[in-house]
Amino acid sequence: MPARDVRAAGAVVTRKGGDVLLIHRPRYDDWSFPKGKLDPGEHAVTAAVREVAEETGLDVRLGPALPGQRYRLANGRTKAVSYWTGRVVGDDDVGRYVVNEEIDEVAWVAWEKARDLLTHVRDRETLDDAHALRRRTRALVVLRHGRARSRKAWRGDDRRRPLLASGGVQAERVIPLLAAFGATAVHSSSSTRCVDTVAPYCDTTGWPLTLHEGLTEEGADTGAVRAIVDDLLAASQGAVVCTHRPVLPDVLEAIGVRDDVRLEVGEMLVAHHRKGRVVATERHLP
Numbered sequence: 433m434p435a436r437d438v439r440a441a442g443a444v445v446t447r448k449g450g451d452v453l454l455i456h457r458p459r460y461d462d463w464s465f466p467k468g469k470l471d472p473g474e475h476a477v478t479a480a481v482r483e484v485a486e487e488t489g490l491d492v493r494l495g496p497a498l499p500g501q502r503y504r505l506a507n508g509r510t511k512a513v514s515y516w517t518g519r520v521v522g523d524d525d526v527g528r529y530v531v532n533e534e535i536d537e538v539a540w541v542a543w544e545k546a547r548d549l550l551t552h553v554r555d556r557e558t559l560d561d562a563h564a565l566r567r568r569t570r571a572l573v574v575l576r577h578g579r580a581r582s583r584k585a586w587r588g589d590d591r592r593r594p595l596l597a598s599g600g601v602q603a604e605r606v607i608p609l610l611a612a613f614g615a616t617a618v619h620s621s622s623s624t625r626c627v628d629t630v631a632p633y634c635d636t637t638g639w640p641l642t643l644h645e646g647l648t649e650e651g652a653d654t655g656a657v658r659a660i661v662d663d664l665l666a667a668s669q670g671a672v673v674c675t676h677r678p679v680l681p682d683v684l685e686a687i688g689v690r691d692d693v694r695l696e697v698g699e700m701l702v703a704h705h706r707k708g709r710v711v712a713t714e715r716h717l718p
Contacts, residue, residue: 435509435510437502437509437510437511437512438469438505438509438510438511438512439469439470439476439511439512439513439514440467440468440469440470440479440483440511440512440513440514441467441468441470441476441477441479441480441483441513441514441515441516442465442466442467442468442480442483442484442513442514442515443465443466443467443480443481443483443484443492443494443515443516443517443518444465444498444515444516444517444518444558444559444562445465445466445484445488445490445492445517445518445519445520446517446518446519446543446562446566447519447520447524447540450542450543450566451540451541451542451543451546452540452541452542452543452546452559453465453466453484453488453490453520453526453538453539453540453541454538454539454540454541454546454549454550455487455488455535455537455538455539456535456536456537456538456539457534457535457536458533458534458536459533459534460551461551462551462552463549463550463551464550464551464552464555465515465555465558466483466484466487466488467480467483467487467513467515468482468483468486468487475605475608475609475716475718476514477494477516477608477609477612477613477716478608478609478612480494480514480515480516480518480612481493481494481518481608481611481612484518487534487535487538488526488529488535488538489526489528489529489530489538490520490524490526491520491521491522492518492519492520492521493518493519493521493612493613493614493670494516494517494518494571494612494613494614495516495517495518495519495565495568495569495571495704496516496517496565496569496704496711496712496714497514497515497516497712497714498515498516498517498558498561498562498565499515499558499561500512500513500514500515501513501515501554501558503554515558515562517562517565517566519568521614524540526538526539526540543559543563546559547559547560565711565712567706568706569704569705569706569711569712570614570667570668570669570670570671570704570705570706571613571614571615571670571671571702571703571704571705572661572664572665572670572671572672572673572687572702572703572705573610573613573615573670573671573672573673573700573701573702573703574672574673574675574680574683574684574687574695574700574701574702574703575606575610575629575630575672575673575674575675575698575699575700576674576675576676576677576680576695576696576697576698576699576700577595577599577621577623577625577626577628577629577674577675577676577697577698578595578596578598578599578600578601578602578603578606578625578628578629578697578698579595579596579598579599579602579697579698580593580594580595580596580599580625580697581593581594581595581596590623590649590650591622591623591624591648591650592623592624593623593624593625594624594625594628595624595625595628595629599625599628599629599697599698600628602629602697602698602718603628603629603630603631603632603633604632605718606629606630606632606633606698606700606718607632607633607636607637609700609716609718610630610633610672610700611633611637613670613702614669614670615633615639615670615671615672616637616639616669616670616671617639617642617664617667617669617670617671617672618630618633618634618639618640618641618642618671618672618674619641619642619643619644619647619660619664619671619672619673619674620641620642620643620644620647620673620674620675621643621644621647621648621649621674621675621676621679622643622644622645622647622648623648623649623676626647626648626674626675626676627641627643629674629698630672630674633672644656644660646659646660647660647673647674647675647676647679648675648676648679649676649678649679652675652676652678652679652682654682654685657679657682657683657686658682658686660673660686661673661683661686661687662686665687665705665708666708672700677695680693680695684701687703687705687710688703688709688710689701689703689710689713693715695715696717698717698718699715699716699717699718700715700716700717700718701713701714701715702714702715702716
């Protein structure tokens with residue numbers, strides 16, 4: 433039985449003016465992007481943000497996903513690396529990073545110089561992929577609520593139908609994913625199963641939760657959904673909208689995404705947008 437791929441994640445982090453964040457590894461004497469292996473059970477999105485922080489000292493939020501890399505290691509195993517574009521949150525000064533045996537230099541490098549400095553052809557190709565997506569975007573995350581009790585097993589008001597224990601686990605696991613995409617505006621159906629899907633994120637981050645009857649199965653209509661989505665696309669912050677399967681087609685249509693997308697329970701679609709136009713999408717299970 434062939435060995436599983438070694439999985440890793442990282443980011444091509446840029447800043448205004450076109451500089452790219454690179455690291456130098458003395459062990460390999462190479463210049464590359466910050467990246468690293470996933471911890472057991474860790475999501476690639478979470479790992480990308482964590483690895484950038486560990487290897488550069490900078491906190492980032494992720495933009496659109498880039499084509500991944502897959503290559504053979506010296507030991508014969510295959511390594512698969514997931515990459516995203518990224519932007520720093522707060523101070524982007526790398527001068528305070530404490531160099532060590534693993535990373536002995538962290539630098540902001542002009543785009544063209546970065547292409548010459550990068551050691552591996554695969555990294556230069558990833559840099560080229562990132563060029564078209566280098567402008568800052570915001571994320572609008574569409575989240576289907578976590579796994580809930582079945583309608584048959586629930587005798588009360590369906591709007592009060594709660595999550596199962598497994599749905600609660602999904603709600604906890606989605607926390608770092610929403611944080612990675614910079615969702616600071618949290619909007620949800622007022623039904624319990626949606627509220628309980630995003631409440632742990634709000635409790636952890638302190639971001640306020642806005643509830644909408646117009647996102648419930650019972651109260652949704654196309655006009656109300658479009659008004660909510662239009663406001664979020666026009667806003668200057670990332671956002672998450674948590675709702676139900678029957679409401680998702682209206683949400684996706686309002687965003688400008690194909691309304692035949694079928695999200696699984698607890699799954700999210702991330703729409704990266706700029707000036708009201710969606711430039712990329714990706715989907716993730718927690």
